Amino acid sequence: MVNVLLSGSRVCRHFAAPLGRELRARGVDAVLSPDHGPEAADYIVLDPSGPLRDFTPYRRVRAVLSTWAGAEVFATNATLTQPLARMVDPAMTRGMTEYVVAHAMRHHIGLDAHVRGLGGEWQQVLPPLAPERPVTVLGLGEMGRAAAAALSALGFPVTGWSRTPRPLSWLAQSLSGSAGLHAALAGAQILVILLPLTPGTENLLGQTEFACLAPGARIINAARGPIIDDGALLAALESGQVGHATLDVFRQEPLPPDHPFWHHPRVTVTPHVAAETRPDSAAAVLAENIARVERGEPLLNRVDRAAGY
Numbered sequence: 001m002v003n004v005l006l007s008g009s010r011v012c013r014h015f016a017a018p019l020g021r022e023l024r025a026r027g028v029d030a031v032l033s034p035d036h037g038p039e040a041a042d043y044i045v046l047d048p049s050g051p052l053r054d055f056t057p058y059r060r061v062r063a064v065l066s067t068w069a070g071a072e073v074f075a076t077n078a079t080l081t082q083p084l085a086r087m088v089d090p091a092m093t094r095g096m097t098e099y100v101v102a103h104a105m106r107h108h109i110g111l112d113a114h115v116r117g118l119g120g121e122w123q124q125v126l127p128p129l130a131p132e133r134p135v136t137v138l139g140l141g142e143m144g145r146a147a148a149a150a151l152s153a154l155g156f157p158v159t160g161w162s163r164t165p166r167p168l169s170w171l172a173q174s175l176s177g178s179a180g181l182h183a184a185l186a187g188a189q190i191l192v193i194l195l196p197l198t199p200g201t202e203n204l205l206g207q208t209e210f211a212c213l214a215p216g217a218r219i220i221n222a223a224r225g226p227i228i229d230d231g232a233l234l235a236a237l238e239s240g241q242v243g244h245a246t247l248d249v250f251r252q253e254p255l256p257p258d259h260p261f262w263h264h265p266r267v268t269v270t271p272h273v274a275a276e277t278r279p280d281s282a283a284a285v286l287a288e289n290i291a292r293v294e295r296g297e298p299l300l301n302r303v304d305r306a307a308g309y
Contacts, residue, residue, distance in 0.1 A: 027291075
């Protein structure tokens with residue numbers, strides 16, 4: 001029998017039933033509860049926005065399993081010495097891919113003008129076809145690869161960039177490292193940001209980087225807000241260097257009502273919905289990791305503390 005501590009109100013409400021089912025399906029006898037104390041808990045399943053921050057008392061815990069894809073909340077937590085796994089869920093990846101493709105096609109075809117109307121004038125302006133629209137995807141992890149593959153399948157020439165080399169034959173270009181960033185941005189008409197937030201990616205995109213893009217480029221940020229310098233983005237929107245920004249993530253969430261992004265005519269705000277964790281599918285991922293540890297196998301998607309994800 002293993003004791004699984006459910007930490008955070010959302011985890012308690014939405015994960016207890018599906019996680020219990022998935023553990024039983026794998027032959028793991030478990031007691032799931034928010035009340036397991038440090039002396040009893042074998043595993044912690046947590047919502048990183050919840051209250052648990054000090055892991056020092058949980059010496060018995062074999063693994064901490066996050067329900068978020070991002071690991072930045074805990075990657076530098078000195079009290080968390082137990083193995084930490086982030087959430088990599090096929091349903092989350094699909095949701096992200098659908099979000100990115102939808103907004104990329106929206107900007108590519110120019111749907112905003114059609115939805116809002118053309119002021120009573122019949123104006124036929126043909127957009128370029130996909131092969132004529134360069135797209136750059138920053139971040140080639142699970143979600144980045146899936147989104148890049150979907151855009152490539154639609155015919156867009158996709159350049160991918162990652163911290164370390166990730167050669168993918170179907171990309172138009174695959175670049176990496178600080179030396180390759182500006183080359184990856186050069187001439188991109190649509191920029192998709194799917195990077196993890198680490199000390200190396202915070203404020204990665206500012207005035208110099210926006211200047212590398214094609215004039216009027218569209219930006220889709222569904223990763224983390226602090227990757228973008230907000231002031232530099234607003235300046236690039238005002239100058240026209242960036243034509244529109246679709247933002248799903250922000251430095252402060254919920255986005256404060258008085259923030260300029262809410263009111264800017266060339267900014268679309270979505271409330272961090274691009275890749276929400278879905279309990280039924282995520283529970284299978286959590287249960288599989290618990291079952292693996294019980295069998296003496298390594299964790300899937302274990303966080304590299306040095307890399308930050």
